[in-house]
Amino acid sequence: xxxxxxxxxxxxxxxxxxxxxxxxxxxxxxxxxxxxxxxxxxxxxxxxxxxxxxxxxxxxxxxxxxxxxxxxxxxxxxxxxxxxxxxxxxxxxxxxxxxxxxxxxxxxxxxxxxxxxxxxxxxxxxxxxxxxxxxxxxxxxxxxxxxxxxxxxxxxxxxxxxxxxxxxxxxxxxxxxxxxxxxxxxxxxxxxxxxxxxxxxxxxxxxxxxxxxxxxxxxxxxxxxxxxxxxxxxxxxxxxxxxxxxxxxxxxxxxxxxxxxxxxxxxxxxxxxxxxxxxxxxxxxxxxxxxxxxxxxx
Amino acid sequence: xxxxxxxxxxxxxxxxxxxxxxxxxxxxxxxxxxxxxxxxxxxxxxxxxxxxxxxxxxxxxxxxxxxxxxxxxxxxxxxxxxxxxxxxxxxxxxxxxxxxxxxxxxxxxxxxxxxxxxxxxxxxxxxxxxxxxxxxxxxxxxxxxxxxxxxxxxxxxxxxxxxxxxxxxxxxxxxxxxxxxxxxxxxxxxxxxxxxxxxxxxxxxxxxxxxxxxxxxxxxxxxxxxxxxxxxxxxxxxxxxxxxxxxxxxxxxxxxxxxxxxxxxxxxxxxxxxxxxxxxxxxxxxxxxxxxxxxxxxxxxxxxx
Numbered sequence: 001x002x003x004x005x006x007x008x009x010x011x012x013x014x015x016x017x018x019x020x021x022x023x024x025x026x027x028x029x030x031x032x033x034x035x036x037x038x039x040x041x042x043x044x045x046x047x048x049x050x051x052x053x054x055x056x057x058x059x060x061x062x063x064x065x066x067x068x069x070x071x072x073x074x075x076x077x078x079x080x081x082x083x084x085x086x087x088x089x090x091x092x093x094x095x096x097x098x099x100x101x102x103x104x105x106x107x108x109x110x111x112x113x114x115x116x117x118x119x120x121x122x123x124x125x126x127x128x129x130x131x132x133x134x135x136x137x138x139x140x141x142x143x144x145x146x147x148x149x150x151x152x153x154x155x156x157x158x159x160x161x162x163x164x165x166x167x168x169x170x171x172x173x174x175x176x177x178x179x180x181x182x183x184x185x186x187x188x189x190x191x192x193x194x195x196x197x198x199x200x201x202x203x204x205x206x207x208x209x210x211x212x213x214x215x216x217x218x219x220x221x222x223x224x225x226x227x228x229x230x231x232x233x234x235x236x237x238x239x240x241x242x243x244x245x246x247x248x249x250x251x252x253x254x255x256x257x258x259x260x261x262x263x264x265x266x267x268x269x270x271x272x273x274x275x276x277x278x279x280x281x282x283x284x285x286x287x288x289x290x291x292x293x294x295x296x297x298x
Numbered sequence: 299x300x301x302x303x304x305x306x307x308x309x310x311x312x313x314x315x316x317x318x319x320x321x322x323x324x325x326x327x328x329x330x331x332x333x334x335x336x337x338x339x340x341x342x343x344x345x346x347x348x349x350x351x352x353x354x355x356x357x358x359x360x361x362x363x364x365x366x367x368x369x370x371x372x373x374x375x376x377x378x379x380x381x382x383x384x385x386x387x388x389x390x391x392x393x394x395x396x397x398x399x400x401x402x403x404x405x406x407x408x409x410x411x412x413x414x415x416x417x418x419x420x421x422x423x424x425x426x427x428x429x430x431x432x433x434x435x436x437x438x439x440x441x442x443x444x445x446x447x448x449x450x451x452x453x454x455x456x457x458x459x460x461x462x463x464x465x466x467x468x469x470x471x472x473x474x475x476x477x478x479x480x481x482x483x484x485x486x487x488x489x490x491x492x493x494x495x496x497x498x499x500x501x502x503x504x505x506x507x508x509x510x511x512x513x514x515x516x517x518x519x520x521x522x523x524x525x526x527x528x529x530x531x532x533x534x535x536x537x538x539x540x541x542x543x544x545x546x547x548x549x550x551x552x553x554x555x556x557x558x559x560x561x562x563x564x565x566x567x568x569x570x571x572x573x574x575x576x577x578x579x580x581x582x583x584x585x586x587x588x589x590x591x592x593x594x595x596x597x598x599x600x601x602x603x
Contacts, residue, residue: 132586133316135534136579140541144563145324145571168534218484222538225430228540232432235548235560246430253436257365258444267433274428 019290023278027287036279039272047092057082069261076261078251087248088265094231094244095224095273098158102223103277105162107216110169115200115208117170118177128174131167139164139222143230161226168222169215180204210285217281221274228270245270299477302594310587317579320508322363327571369571378570378577381555388543388554391470392477395531399482404489404524408497409516427483431542435476435550442472473546480542481535488531489524496523525596533589536582544578 027033037040061081066226069076075084139161148162180186181204189199205212229235243251245266252262350356357365403423407416442448449471496502498518505515547556555574562571594600 081342093351117462129312129316130320132313133320135537136313136317136582137321138537138540138544138576138578138582140544141559141575141578142324144560145327148563148566171534221428225538226541228430229432229545232545235545245506246432249430249433249436255439263436263440267430267437270430271425271428275424278424278428 023287027283030287032279033283033287036112036276036283038274040280043092043269044096045217047089047096050055051086051089056086058086060080066259068259075265076259078262084164084262084265088269091243091245091248091266092269092273094154094157095153095227095246095270098154098161099220099224099226099273101158102161102165102227103216103220104154105158106165106219106223107169109166110215110219111173111205111208111212113166114170114173115175115177115204116293118181119196119200119204124137127170131170134164134167135171137164139226140229140235143226144235144283147230157227157230161223161230164226165219165222169212169219172211172215173206173208176208177204202250209288213281213285213288217278220277222272224270299595299601303591306590306594310583314580314583317583318367318576319363321572321575321579322359322366325568326359327446366569366572369569370576378555378558378574381558381574382577382581385543385547385555388470388473388474388477388547389539391474392543393481393539395474396478396481396485396554397532399478399487400485400528401521402596403482403486404493405516405521407486407490408493408520410513411494423483423486426479431476431480432545432549434479435472435546438472438475439550473543473550476546477539477542481539484535485528485531488527492524492527493520496520499523508540525602529589529596533586536585540578540582 059082061077064073064077064081066079067073067077067081073083073085075088078087113127113131117124142164143157143160146156150156186199186203189203194202227262228244231244231246232250233247234250248266249263249270252259252266347356355362376400403419410416449468502515504520505519506512510518544556544559547554548560555578559571559574561567562574590600
C-alpha cells in the first residue's frame, strides 16, 4: 500500500455516484477480495448447502471407530465411528452465524457511540468511562456468567459477546472522529446550518469508513474466538454432538490417541473463516481509500 | 507532566469505580439464592431468609455494594492476590515475546517493503493472527510435549514449593508462545502502518537527504515513531490477552486466577468470583495507566491535549 500526496491524485468530478462506482471497480479488481470471498463462499456452502443434500448416518458405529481419512470417510471418523466430514459441516454453523451477527452488532453499536461521544461533548465522558469499564473486564467473564445463568444458546452468546465487544470500536471511532471534527469541511457544514446528525452521517461517518471496516475485521476475529471459548468443554458448557468447531478441537485433542483428522480441520476452518473476513475487509478498505494507488483509480 | 499524571490517575480511579459497579450489577443477575444453596437439603423459606439476612443480602443494593468493597479490602481480596504472580508472569512472558517478535517483524517488513519477504511475512502473520490461541496451545502441547517430550507435561501453575523454578519455566514455554502468537500480528500490523507513515514524513526525508544510511534512518528515526501507536494497541488488546491467559490457565494450570474464576463460577461462589474479576480489572486499568503515562513521557504532545 503506497500513500501519495493528495495532489498526486487526479481531481475527480462527477459526485458520489462515480466515486462509489470507482470503489466497486477497484474492489472487483482486488486480488485480496477474491481470495477472501472464495474462502468465505466455500465455507458457507460447505456448512450450510451441502448438509441439505447429504446426510450420512450419525449412529454410533463400533466397526468404524477412530478411522483415519479414507475414500469412504474423507475426514476420518471420531471415537464413536461417526463421519467427521459431516460433523465439520454442522460445526461451522455456530461460528459463522454468531460471529457475523455479533461482529455486525458490536461494530454498529461501537460506531454509533464513538461518533456520538466525539460530537456531543455531554456524552463524551460517560460513554468513554463505560467503555473503559467494560474493557477492564476480560471479555470471557460476562460470557461465562451469562452461560451459567441461562445456559448455552446462540442468541444469548451473540448478545453477550456483542455487549463485551462494542467498546473497542467505540474507542477507535471516537479517536478517528476527534481528528475529523476539527477539519475545515466539518466547520463548513456546521456554518452552512447542517444539524448534528447530518454532520455525523454525511461528513464524519463516510470519512471514518476505513476505521469502521478495520474494526469490523478485528471484531469478527474476536467474536469468533470468544464464542469458541464459550463453547469449550471444561470452560463453557460443552455443546455435545454435533458440536461446533471449537468443541471439536478440544475433544479432538486426545492425550493417548492422537487423531489429527479430528483436531486439525476444525482449527484450520476457524482460522480460514477469520482470514477470509479479514481479507475482504482489507480489500474493501483499500478500495474505498482514494489515496491508495492502482486498482483502476484513474 | 505531574498535572497530566494526576488527571490520568483520577480518570483511572473513575474507571475502576465504573468497573466495580458494572461487575456488581452483573453479579446481581447471577442465579442461585445463597440462602438456599448454603443449607443444602432441608432448607425452608424461613431459614433461607434468615441466612440471606445474615449475609446482608436483603439490604438495599448500594449498601450491599459498599459492604462488598469494605469486605474486599478487609479480607485481603479473598486470596485472589496470591494467584496474581503466575498470571502476571504469564502475561509478561507472552506479551514480552510477542512484543519482541512484533518489532522484529515490522522492522524487517519496513526495510523490505514490497518485496517477496514482505508478502510472505504478511501472509504468515495473517495466519498466526487467525489461529485461535487454545488451538495453538493444544497443537504445540501435542507435538512438543506428548510426541517429542521436550517440555514436561506438568501444569504450568506453580503450587508453592511443589516444583522447581526451572521446571516451571520449561512448562511455561508453550503457554508463552501461544499467548505471544495472539498479539504478534495485531501489534506488528499497527507498527508497520506507523513505520509506513513515518517513511513519508519530512524528518525522514531530511535524514535521507543528509546522507544517513537507510539502516540508520530506520533505526534512529522510523523505529521510534512506532512507539505511540504501539502503546495504544497494547492497551487496547490487553483484555483479549488476559482472556486467552485465563483460558490457558483453566486448562494447564493448577494454581492460577483462571482456575480460581472457573471454580468460583462452578460452585456459584459469587463473592470470590467478584473479587477475582475486580482484581483482574484493577490489573487492566493499572496497565492502561502505565501505558498512557509512558506515552505522555515519550511524547510531549500527549501531555498537552
